Amino acid sequence: MAGSPISRGFRSRRQEQTPRNRVPPGQYVTTDFPVLSAGPTPQIKVEDWTLSLQLAGSLLGKWSWAEFEALPQTTIKTDIHCVTKWSKLDTTWRGVTFDDLLKGVGLAEPPTPYVMAHSDGGYTTNLPVADLINGRGMIVTRYEGLPIPPVHGGPARLFVPHLYFWKSAKWVRRLRFMEKDERGFWESLGYHNYGDPWKEQRYDGD
Amino acid sequence: MIEPAIAPQPRLEWQLAEVRAIVVETPRVKSLLLQVPAWQGHLPGQHVDIRLTAEDGYQAQRSYSIASPPEDALLTLTVERLDNGEVSPYLVDDVRVGDQFELRGPIGGYFVWTVATRGPLCLIAGGSGIAPLAAMLRHRARRKVRAPTLLMYSSRSLEEVIYGEELDAMSRGDSDLRLVNTLTREQPEGWTGYRRRIDKAMLAEVGFPPEQHPKIFICGPTPLVEDASRFLVELGHPFPTIKTERFGPTGGLAS
Amino acid sequence: MTENNSVLFLDGNAAASLLQEIFVPDISIAEIRCVACGFASSVGSLRLYAASMGAVLRCTHCDGILIRAVHTRHGRWLEMTGARHLRF
Numbered sequence: 243m244a245g246s247p248i249s250r251g252f253r254s255r256r257q258e259q260t261p262r263n264r265v266p267p268g269q270y271v272t273t274d275f276p277v278l279s280a281g282p283t284p285q286i287k288v289e290d291w292t293l294s295l296q297l298a299g300s301l302l303g304k305w306s307w308a309e310f311e312a313l314p315q316t317t318i319k320t321d322i323h324c325v326t327k328w329s330k331l332d333t334t335w336r337g338v339t340f341d342d343l344l345k346g347v348g349l350a351e352p353p354t355p356y357v358m359a360h361s362d363g364g365y366t367t368n369l370p371v372a373d374l375i376n377g378r379g380m381i382v383t384r385y386e387g388l389p390i391p392p393v394h395g396g397p398a399r400l401f402v403p404h405l406y407f408w409k410s411a412k413w414v415r416r417l418r419f420m421e422k423d424e425r426g427f428w429e430s431l432g433y434h435n436y437g438d439p440w441k442e443q444r445y446d447g448d
Numbered sequence: 449m450i451e452p453a454i455a456p457q458p459r460l461e462w463q464l465a466e467v468r469a470i471v472v473e474t475p476r477v478k479s480l481l482l483q484v485p486a487w488q489g490h491l492p493g494q495h496v497d498i499r500l501t502a503e504d505g506y507q508a509q510r511s512y513s514i515a516s517p518p519e520d521a522l523l524t525l526t527v528e529r530l531d532n533g534e535v536s537p538y539l540v541d542d543v544r545v546g547d548q549f550e551l552r553g554p555i556g557g558y559f560v561w562t563v564a565t566r567g568p569l570c571l572i573a574g575g576s577g578i579a580p581l582a583a584m585l586r587h588r589a590r591r592k593v594r595a596p597t598l599l600m601y602s603s604r605s606l607e608e609v610i611y612g613e614e615l616d617a618m619s620r621g622d623s624d625l626r627l628v629n630t631l632t633r634e635q636p637e638g639w640t641g642y643r644r645r646i647d648k649a650m651l652a653e654v655g656f657p658p659e660q661h662p663k664i665f666i667c668g669p670t671p672l673v674e675d676a677s678r679f680l681v682e683l684g685h686p687f688p689t690i691k692t693e694r695f696g697p698t699g700g701l702a703s
Numbered sequence: 704m705t706e707n708n709s710v711l712f713l714d715g716n717a718a719a720s721l722l723q724e725i726f727v728p729d730i731s732i733a734e735i736r737c738v739a740c741g742f743a744s745s746v747g748s749l750r751l752y753a754a755s756m757g758a759v760l761r762c763t764h765c766d767g768i769l770i771r772a773v774h775t776r777h778g779r780w781l782e783m784t785g786a787r788h789l790r791f
Contacts, residue, residue, distance in 0.1 A: 246507065247464060249500040249549045251542050256534055257506070279711050280752050280759045282766055289756065316713040320712075326755040408756070432773035440765070447777035458761035497720050511720065556719040637760050670713075693763070694713050700721020 250310040266439035269329040283392045284362040297419040303347035313338045323439040325406040337382030340374040356423045360416040366426035465551040476529045481522040492562040493581040496553030500615025510535045513580035517587035528576040563593040568656045574602045594624040605634040648679040656682035667693040713748035718758040734790040739767035
């Protein structure tokens with residue numbers, strides 16, 4: 243910020259303690275798991291839970307919890323990066339890849355270029371399908387071997403770790419294929435449409 | 449001194465505040481007394497934003513309640529050192545008299561009480577949540593208004609009671625001010641006061657009954673605020689008479 | 704670990720400086736009425752979610768979103784389609 247006077251002796255302790263080669267610019271590593279929600283935690287019973295793939299008003303596929311758990315499961319260990327500047331390294335998640343969801347409805351490739359993820363509670367986020375296929379995106383149900391706690395998005399959340407974590411929508415219930423890109427909850431309010439942490443794409447205009 | 453008869457119009461421009469004095473309140477808490485040249489006055493309960501800038505341009509911004517009454521010339525911010533905090537360790541450990549940082553305010557006319565408000569005043573504080581309530585009490589004392597007032601203050605131990613001596617002296621000299629401390633973790637020899645977290649029974653014992661229509665202000669850690677406001681509603685206080693200020697972990701006030 | 708919803712939100716008053724950059728009179732004492740359920744309250748008493756990303760202010764009665772606001776280095780966004788009116 244041009245013109246702000248320097249506060250004598252002040253420095254960012256968190257960023258100084260961060261291994262820079264592993265962590266995107268402007269981030270610091272945390273060992274806890276901060277909770278950030280745009281609304282109250284939905285209390286979802288797995289007996290009532292379903293996940294849908296939708297295209298222009300028609301249903302491409304729908305899974306109950308039991309059906310979803312019967313799909314091929316993939317485990318991944320990776321880092322996650324929140325736009326509020328914390329990063330968490332070596333986190334383990336388990337769920338179903340987007341590729342396996344497509345196979346599950348008999349599709350060899352996504353029918354449109356974009357997807358909007360819709361969650362219980364009304365949250366949305368948009369993504370190019372290119373950022374979901376080839377193992378880049380999953381619907382996860384386990385964190386560190388245990389069911390994801392509701393406050394962190396359980397029973398199931400979207401998981402797209404190469405982008406800022408607001409794209410990994412908690413409490414996901416529906417993936418809607420879109421011909422044209424539309425902006426989701428944060429993307430329509432000043433946050434970056436894509437959100438690559440390595441290019442520090444936090445805000446619209448970055 | 450400016451009479452705060454009406455809410456001052458918020459001026460949200462960054463100004464330069466200079467530290468004129470530092471008071472050690474408890475082992476983890478200090479008060480910074482600030483000179484803010486173009487300060488327009490404030491109402492008891494309001495807060496300010498402060499902004500720190502490092503040499504590499506990194507900035508951190510936090511909100512702090514104003515602990516001083518509008519009758520004081522200097523602005524007091526009371527800061528508790530949080531171990532994992534980014535800003536509070538700097539303010540408590542490193543700041544010296546003469547240092548300057550950016551400040552703007554006053555902010556938030558919602559969590560405000562002045563002597564112009566009639567009726568009993570019920571203040572409930574946990575830890576450093578005492579700060580905005582202290583501004584209200586100090587204002588009340590300076591204006592010599594004897595509104596029936598209760599301060600219920602929860603702290604972990606006697607040494608962690610912020611402004612302890614001042615609050616004791618205030619209540620000794622004023623029969624309309626009741627001070628109830630509860631020490632939740634450690635109590636000194638011979639302590640006859642409460643030794644547990646604020647609960648419904650405690651509030652029923654010492655609080656104003658709903659028929660007296662007290663104005664209620666609760667400030668402190670989120671669980672204390674949640675519990676106290678829920679108990680008060682259960683005891684019959686209408687929800688709109690209860691104003692809360694949560695010190696949460698999600699970057700609201702202070703870390 | 705508690706699954707207590709209450710640690711997820713602050714009081715609307717904590718959003719006051721973010722909003723005060725946009726409004727001239729004191730926003731925290733303005734009355735706001737929810738489109739979804741009609742409940743009226745002061746902005747300072749709303750439930751503030753996602754404070755570290757901006758402000759999502761929800762109705763204490765029905766949890767509907769009344770105000771969303773974000774301030775970034777590129778500008779300020781304000782969305783209030785969930786509010787029927789603000790009264791100062």
